[in-house]
């Protein structure tokens with residue numbers, strides 16, 4: 001799982017992106033599909049699963065806790081679950097690699113089982129805050145021995161029966177919300193999460209699909225999500241839609257590279273995930289939806305994107321939860337827009353796979369783009385459509401989205417952009433560079 005050898009890549013400018021491509025399965029939904037299937041009694045089938053390192057870390061951990069998980073073909077998986085409450089004591093530490101979602105959601109699962117698990121991860125994951133899940137799961141009765149600052153490696157001693165709680169999210173985080181809901185699955189009574197700001201709702205949708213009793217109520221305090229404990233999950237057949245976060249790289253790439261005309265197929269368009277599309281449209285991007293349909297209980301469409309002149313905007317902070325993973329590539333779009341784009345209210349970017357504000361400020365500045373860093377965001381002065389200077393070696397900092405975003409920037413640069421390590425791309429989008437070769441040629 002660890003990226004042993006750094007893989008440097010020099011990105012040369014490219015001609016237009018044309019034709020069509022299919023994005024891989026949604027990472028958030030893939031994790032959840034495996035986890036919920038592992039808790040159902042009987043056999044679930046999953047197609048379109050993202051086979052990136054993060055999701056494979058989830059599969060390995062669930063196997064280590066007793067689930068029978070088998071790959072039957074490309075993106076096709078079969079899971080025989082242990083039933084809610086049936087997770088077994090893992091024999092060795094759970095190696096989470098780079099994956100925050102695996103870690104935080106599985107901590108929720110373990111918390112209400114009478115088992116003890118140790119979670120370890122790579123240098124990036126070991127620097128990320130886990131206090132945000134330790135806090136509510138401790139209230140439910142789980143015990144933690146964490147590294148200083150509430151970080152990995154950590155040991156979690158679960159408890160059964162756990163105590164149902166009502167927890168108001170102090171940060172807008174679907175991972176924290178999901179961790180509490182997953183702990184609530186094996187907890188007697190009703191566990192509630194109050195979400196003042198809406199975040200991605202894949203857990204809620206899929207838990208209902210698996211037959212859990214889950215209610216959502218709109219309240220002045222926010223959305224109140226209640227899960228009835230000691231649930232019985234029924235096995236499902238799940239088709240995972242394409243990942244809008246992976247699509248984002250192509251939407252920006254085709255918008256900035258002159259002459260591009262690209263169809264990105266099978267993109268999940270759950271409104272809790274579409275902030276980047278909204279922001280790009282505000283900037284003047286030419287993105288149209290084709291063939292809107294439903295896949296796996298989620299809205300999906302093909303997106304037709306053509307090169308277009310972009311104009312700077314003030315990115316509406318209320319879009320942050322629905323584009324939290326897309327800021328790095330939005331910053332790249334801003335580097336090619338006319339004027340100064342300002343994105344604030346995105347403090348959470350500092351605790352992602354890297355500090356994405358600092359990482360993108362450093363990388364874009366090295367490539368000759370004027371950036372001003374704020375505690376909670378970035379201002380970027382764009383070229384108005386011209387190539388950026390490039391000619392720099394930038395650090396991806398064990399962060400797949402920094403590596404892919406700076407690759408996109410390099411597609412329209414005067415001199416090559418060298419990325420010190422693209423190995424992390426395998427966590428979420430193993431076919432990214434092959435697809436890039438399929439839809440474009442070096443200029």
Ligand code: S3P
Pocket residue numbers: 027028029101172173174175176178200324325348
């Ligand atoms: C995710 C939630 C988000 C996101 C991450 C995936 C999820 O994290 O950044 O890539 O699948 O629930 P936060 O919950 O920390 O915002």
